[in-house]
Amino acid sequence: MHTTSPHNVSRNKISSIPLVLFICMLTFICSPLTFAEEQKTDASAENTQKTANKVTPIKKPIELTQQYKEDLKHYLTDEQVKPLLAGPDDYLTLVKRYTSANGKGVVILLPEWQQGATNPKAINYLRNALPAKGWSTIAIQPSNKPENYPSTEITVAEQKKENQLVLKEYKSKLNSMLNAVMNTAREYPGIVLVIAQGNNAALLVDIYSQDDSQQPNALIMLSSYRQSNHALINGVNENFARQVASTELPILDLYLKHDNPLVLNKAAQRRAFSKQEMKVYYRQRQLNNTVTGYYPEEELLSQINSWLKAIGW
Numbered sequence: 001m002h003t004t005s006p007h008n009v010s011r012n013k014i015s016s017i018p019l020v021l022f023i024c025m026l027t028f029i030c031s032p033l034t035f036a037e038e039q040k041t042d043a044s045a046e047n048t049q050k051t052a053n054k055v056t057p058i059k060k061p062i063e064l065t066q067q068y069k070e071d072l073k074h075y076l077t078d079e080q081v082k083p084l085l086a087g088p089d090d091y092l093t094l095v096k097r098y099t100s101a102n103g104k105g106v107v108i109l110l111p112e113w114q115q116g117a118t119n120p121k122a123i124n125y126l127r128n129a130l131p132a133k134g135w136s137t138i139a140i141q142p143s144n145k146p147e148n149y150p151s152t153e154i155t156v157a158e159q160k161k162e163n164q165l166v167l168k169e170y171k172s173k174l175n176s177m178l179n180a181v182m183n184t185a186r187e188y189p190g191i192v193l194v195i196a197q198g199n200n201a202a203l204l205v206d207i208y209s210q211d212d213s214q215q216p217n218a219l220i221m222l223s224s225y226r227q228s229n230h231a232l233i234n235g236v237n238e239n240f241a242r243q244v245a246s247t248e249l250p251i252l253d254l255y256l257k258h259d260n261p262l263v264l265n266k267a268a269q270r271r272a273f274s275k276q277e278m279k280v281y282y283r284q285r286q287l288n289n290t291v292t293g294y295y296p297e298e299e300l301l302s303q304i305n306s307w308l309k310a311i312g313w
Contacts, residue, residue, distance in 0.1 A: 063144055071116070072092055072094065072116075072117065072118070072141065076094065080094050080096065081093075081094060082094070082095050084177070084180055084181065086173070086176040086177040086180040087173070087176045089143075089173055089176070089177070091140060091141060091143075091180075092117070092140075092141045093117075093139065093140050093141070093181065093184075094117050094118070094127060094139040094141075095136070095137070095138050096127060096128070096136065096137045097131065097136045098131045098133075098136045099131045099132050100131075100132060100133060100134040102134055103134055103135075103136065103188065103189055103190055104133070104134035104135050104190050104191070104313070105134075105135060105136070105188065105189070105190025105191035105192055105193065105217075106135065106136045106137070106138060106185040106188045106190065106191075106193070107126070107130050107135045107137050107138070107192075107193045107194075107195060108137075108138050108178075108181055108182075108185060108192065108194045108195070108216065109123050109126060109127055109137060109138065109139040109195050110140050110142060110178075110195070110196040110197065110200050110201075110204070111139075111140070111141075111142055111196075111197050111200070112142075112197040112198030112199060112200055112201075112223075113142055113143065113144060113145040113198070113199060113200055114144060114145050115142075116141065117139040117140060117141040118139070120294070121197075121293050121294050121295060122222055122294075122295040122300060123139060123197065124139075125297045125300070125301075126195060126300070126301070126304075127139045129297070129301055133301075133305070135193075136188050138181055138184065138185060140177065140181060142174075142177075142200060143170070143174075145199075146166045146167065146169070146170045147166075148162070148166060149163060149166045149167070149170075149227075150163060150227065150228050150229045151163050151166070151229060156229070156231045156232065159229045159231070159232060160232060163228060163232070167203070171203055171206065171207055174200070174203060174204075174207060175207045175210070175212070178194075178207070178213070178214070179213065179214050182214040183214075191217040191218075191313060192216040192217055193216055193217060193218050193219075193220065193308075194216045194218075194219050194220070195219075195220040195304075196219065196220070196221060196222070197221075197222045197223060197224070198222070198224060198225065198260075199224075199225065199226060199227050201219075201221040201222065201223075201224035202224050202225060202226045202240045205219070205240060205243045205244055205247060206240075206243060208247060208249055209243055209246075209247060215249060216249075217250070217313075218249065218250040218251070218281070218308075218311070218313075219249055219250070219251050219252075220251075220252040220254065220304060221251060221252070221253050221254065222255075222295065223254070223255050223256060223259050223260060223263045223293070224255075224263070225240075225260065225262045225263045226239075226240045227262070237262075237266045237269065238269065240266075241266065241269045241270040241272075241273045241274075244270050244274060244279075244282070245270070245273035245274040245276065245277040245279055245282075246277060249281075250281030250282070250311055251279075251281065251282050251283075252283050252284075252285075252303070252304065252307045253270060253271075253282065253283065253284040253285070254285055254286075254287060254295075254300070254303060255267050255284075255285075255286055255287070256287055256288075256289045256292075256293070256294075256295065257286055257288050257289055258289050258291070258292045258293075259289075259292070259293065260293070267284065267286070270284065271284045281311050283307055283310070285303055287299050287300065
């Protein structure tokens with residue numbers, strides 16, 4: 001049996017001391033470097049966070065109405081684009097004088113909200129075609145649809161209240177704009193017609209029932225209806241239909257075979273109420289179309305001309 005002598009054990013302990021000292025020295029030397037690297041990493045993370053906090057927020061896109069205005073100014077001549085001031089608000093109108101031998105009057109063209117004064121569904125065609133028939137045209141670039149409309153409130157009562165407040169302000173501005181355009185239209189000889197689309201057409205009927213509005217000689221509605229919350233749709237459109245029936249203003253009510261479902265659903269109600277009230281100068285026609293929302297151009301012009309002749313114009 002082999003036994004380690006005390007002398008050998010002592011020698012092994014002595015020889016291991018330099019190794020331990022060497023390891024301690026390496027640890028001491030490397031530790032500051034590691035600590036420095038950690039500090040550097042923390043500083044870099046802090047700088048990155050500060051840079052992220054200083055990033056400029058993304059700007060909101062410009063309003064749709066402003067985009068339309070800039071396009072009109074860019075693509076059309078100054079002779080056609082005329083600014084209009086109505087109270088504190090400014091609008092753009094596109095004016096074309098009649099080109100026939102005799103002038104019949106002025107047609108004011110009001111597109112649906114969220115649409116341009118040159119939208120191709122009907123307004124732009126009429127703007128360009130009517131001057132040859134003796135009509136000067138004034139196409140209006142309308143305001144955007146009111147913000148927060150329809151209301152996002154929880155209860156129906158709150159929705160109704162908020163909708164009324166929002167539309168009251170919108171109709172006030174719309175009335176001021178129409179009065180300003182009417183003042184311009186009165187400078188031309190002949191009668192004044194208004195052709196309006198969608199919600200704007202429905203709101204005009206409401207406005208023309210007020211005493212402070214300047215009424216045209218006749219109103220032509222294209223795919224008219226009232227947008228609102230689901231629970232309020234039937235009520236506001238029934239009120240619209242009753243206003244159409246009760247007003248003395250001559251009205252041509254046109255819509256399409258392939259149209260907004262709400263337009264198709266509520267057209268019969270307007271016709272029925274007008275028949276009950278025995279409204280004299282009211283005519284409703286459905287036009288056949290192939291593309292949803294787009295009016296057949298020749299048939300549209302034919303319907304307008306035949307109705308105007310029927311009422312003596």
